[in-house]
Amino acid sequence: MPKRIAIVEDEAELASLIEYNLTHGGFHAQIWRGGEGVLKGLEQWKPDLILLDVMLPEVDGFELCRQIRRSSLLGRTPVLFLTARADEVDRVLGLEIGGDDYMTKPFSPRELLARVKAHLRRGERDAEPEAQSIGPFRLDPTGRRVFLKDKELELTSTEFNLLEFFLTHPGHAYSREQLLEALWGEQRYVTPRTVDVHVRRLRERIEEQPEEPRHLVTVRGFGYRFEE
Numbered sequence: 001m002p003k004r005i006a007i008v009e010d011e012a013e014l015a016s017l018i019e020y021n022l023t024h025g026g027f028h029a030q031i032w033r034g035g036e037g038v039l040k041g042l043e044q045w046k047p048d049l050i051l052l053d054v055m056l057p058e059v060d061g062f063e064l065c066r067q068i069r070r071s072s073l074l075g076r077t078p079v080l081f082l083t084a085r086a087d088e089v090d091r092v093l094g095l096e097i098g099g100d101d102y103m104t105k106p107f108s109p110r111e112l113l114a115r116v117k118a119h120l121r122r123g124e125r126d127a128e129p130e131a132q133s134i135g136p137f138r139l140d141p142t143g144r145r146v147f148l149k150d151k152e153l154e155l156t157s158t159e160f161n162l163l164e165f166f167l168t169h170p171g172h173a174y175s176r177e178q179l180l181e182a183l184w185g186e187q188r189y190v191t192p193r194t195v196d197v198h199v200r201r202l203r204e205r206i207e208e209q210p211e212e213p214r215h216l217v218t219v220r221g222f223g224y225r226f227e228e
Contacts, residue, residue, distance in 0.1 A: 022113070025117075049078045052068075065098055
């Protein structure tokens with residue numbers, strides 16, 4: 001079955017162009033123009049990935065992303081923001097509220113397809129490794145779930161990938177560049193700043209005191225290290 005890609009974009013010409021390229025790329029794409037009822041429609045359709053414009057009528061993309069992350073049906077679905085706003089503060093805000101990636105208009109259809117495929121690949125697993133315990137954490141790779149003291153963590157797709165990497169490599173220090181290479185690989189369109197944003201979000205979920213982390217610690221002048 002082809003992967004389902006939701007396009008939430010109110011510019012009709014751009015939305016049709018994206019739909020055309022995704023369809024010819026082997027995906028099943030569907031367009032939403034924004035406004036009321038989008039969240040309910042997405043929950044019913046259950047896409048594998050959401051392309052989300054920031055400037056939408058009635059409810060903007062940032063607020064819709066917040067709603068998506070609170071949804072029990074869509075909370076783990078990758079979200080790629082599409083926007084004409086290129087300011088770093090907007091990119092960081094998009095990541096902090098749960099976005100997985102950020103594309104600035106205009107962008108090429110080829111780049112869009114590459115990013116979509118890269119995010120979908122990171123959500124797939126060829127093998128089915130067994131669940132394992134790491135300190136107070138329990139990692140279920142097959143179900144893409146992480147538990148902290150028997151309480152399941154609410155993580156986005158990118159947050160899960162990052163935490164899974166740390167959990168399976170405890171005690172090792174990694175630079176931001178090494179983390180980008182390990183998680184984004186050749187299809188790398190993000191910057192080291194992206195790693196910092198996702199690490200901060202992870203700390204808010206796993207640390208009792210995020211400002212004084214015990215598990216996901218900073219290696220000054222280098223990067224990060226995970227401690228059990």
